[in-house]
Amino acid sequence: MTGLDFLIRAFGDAFRLILSGDPEVYGAVSVSLQVAGTATVITTLLGIPLAFLIYGNRFRGRHLVITFLNTLMALPTVVVGLFVYAFITRRSILGPLDLLFSKKAMIIGEVVLALPIVIALAGSAVVSLDRSVKETARTLGAGPSRVLATILWEGRLAFATAVAAAFGRLIGEVGVSMILGGNIAGVTRNIPTAIATETSKGEFSLAMALGIVLMALALGVNFVLRYAQGRGESP
Amino acid sequence: MRNRRLCLAVATLFVSLFLAHVPGGPGAHGSPDSAIRLATTTSTDNTGLLGLLLPPFTARYGVEVQVIAVGTGAAIALAEKGDVDVILVHDRVSEDAFIEKGFGVNPREVMHNDFVIVGPSSDPAGIMGLRDASAALGKIAARRSLFVSRGDESGTHKKEKRLWHSAGVRPEGGWYWSAGQGMGAVLVMADEKRAYTLTDRGTYLAFKKKMDLSVLVEGDARLFNPYRIIAVNPALHPHVKYVEVMALIGWLTSREGQELIANFKIDDETLFFPDAIAPGRTGD
Structure with a gap:
């Protein structure tokens, strides 16, 4: 078997698994979407108000807080996994809640991972919109709640970008998922940990199929967003 | 200008240090x-x-x-x-x-x-002291006590599957976790969740000090490894x-x-x- 034959067969088998609705592939996809989806929603609900609070106000140490948040965007996923583990392991302070090796534990880790991204990206939108929108709205006699609504509407694409960036980071990360989820088949095994497992089992086609789905998810979200942005900019 | 030269010197130093640690790179001893x-x-x-x-x-x-x-x-x-x-x-x-x-x-x-079945000392399935490994797995399944499986087609996993087979049990459901990880990781999970698992004695002994798992079943001829x-x-x-x-x-x-x-x-x-x-x- 030549190298090219091997590659062609690997891709062929992978697509066959995707099209045949292989339960192992779709089980992992379902866990990925549930966990990364829930974590993205929670992060958005927490992160956008925090972005307004931090970036939209003047207070002592604001610059320091912002620098700190930007630094946290580079948090290594395994370290987040490790630190959350330290809090929720049976012998630790949150041990009695019995969170370790569950979807909940994965979601906690992913929220920690994504929150700085959403706050920082949404925050820069708040800064750039704040002045222009506020002045225009005030001259038109709008109240504070109306100003907020206008900023949210005008900044919708920027906020969506922040959310999509968070989702993109979460859907492909292995560190938090492996350490906090434990890679339990059908329970916490998501696409990235399934790829790691199947490759190490020598189940190459299954890993490839999962890789293709993961690429489609990660790139698909980005594509839709960029497309919307392009349309938003041209009248 | 001087800065640039300094940068270059530092970069060269790093590259050569790196190459010296790559097996087969210049500066490594022995042949590739x-x-x-x-x-x-x-x-x-x-x-x-x-x-x-x-x-x-x-x-x-x-x-x-x-x-x-x-x-x-x-x-x-x-x-x-x-x-x-x-x-x-x-x-x-x-x-x-x-x-x-x-x-x-x-x-x-x-x-x-040899392989041993380990679990929490509270032993909810009551398998302690059994000689028959399959009978022990049967009791764990009947009680639906949590069991963590390697689930990675390793030698230990294959042994475990044969034992389930001779126990006449298809291990499925929420009490059976297929972890897809190495022996150490699975022992850590079993310890965390007070679950049972099948392990080789060597890895268990290496991890024993860090955990509350005890050997509950040993000595079955089928557990020879x-x-x-x-x-x-x-x-x-x-x-x-x-x-x-x-x-x-x-x-x-x-x-x-x-x-x-x-x-x-x-x-x-x-x-x-x-x-x-x-x-x-x-x-x-």
Whole structure:
């Protein structure tokens, strides 16, 4: 078997698994979407108000807080996994809640991972919109709640970008998922940990199929967003 | 200008330091041919046994051994593709198939230990002291007590599947977790969740101090766990470093290698029993 034959067969088998609705592939996809989806929603609900609070106000140490948040965007996923583990392991302070090796534990880790991204990206939108929108709205006699609504509407694409960036980071990360989820088949095994497992089992086609789905998810979200942005900019 | 030169100097220094650590790069000692890849089970690596056996071999023969610690199934898959030069594994059925298909040559018995069923000392399924491993698994299934499986087609996983089969149980449902990870990770999970699992005694002894798991079932003849080293057939994969591999096989089965294995202890307990030249060996 030549190298090219091997590659062609690997891709062929992978697509066959995707099209045949292989339960192992779709089980992992379902866990990925549930966990990364829930974590993205929670992060958005927490992160956008925090972005307004931090970036939209003047207070002592604001610059320091912002620098700190930007630094946290580079948090290594395994370290987040490790630190959350330290809090929720049976012998630790949150041990009695019995969170370790569950979807909940994965979601906690992913929220920690994504929150700085959403706050920082949404925050820069708040800064750039704040002045222009506020002045225009005030001259038109709008109240504070109306100003907020206008900023949210005008900044919708920027906020969506922040959310999509968070989702993109979460859907492909292995560190938090492996350490906090434990890679339990059908329970916490998501696409990235399934790829790691199947490759190490020598189940190459299954890993490839999962890789293709993961690429489609990660790139698909980005594509839709960029497309919307392009349309938003041209009248 | 001066800054730029300084940057260049620092960059050159870093690059040369980096290259000096790449095997086969300029500045490395020995030839690039002097590294072989050993795919083995997580049990031999997690216990620290290889850390004891391999450095003296490298020092004496100038052959570096790169260890890829996976399950037996993955180790055999790597060897069939020619991605490794030699395997040290523990699942007789798949080993025999590997040799029969012509992928492996010159198998040698190296050592054995045994599997044990471990679990929380509270023992909710009441299996403590049972001799029959399948009966114990049957009780765990009947009580639906949490059981963590390797789930990675390793030798331990294959042994576990055969035991479930003889217990007449199809392990499925929320009480049965398939972890897809190495022995150490699975022991940690079982300890965290106060669950049962099947483990080789060596890895259990290496992890024992850190956890609250106890040996509950041992001594069943089906729990015997022999390890073999097998060279990848150079006729199928001409690029494998067959001669170096044979040196490694020779080392592990030599009197010295076997003594190192026999003397490898954690807390005064022997983890592996040498089989290559030990007197009174009784076959498989």
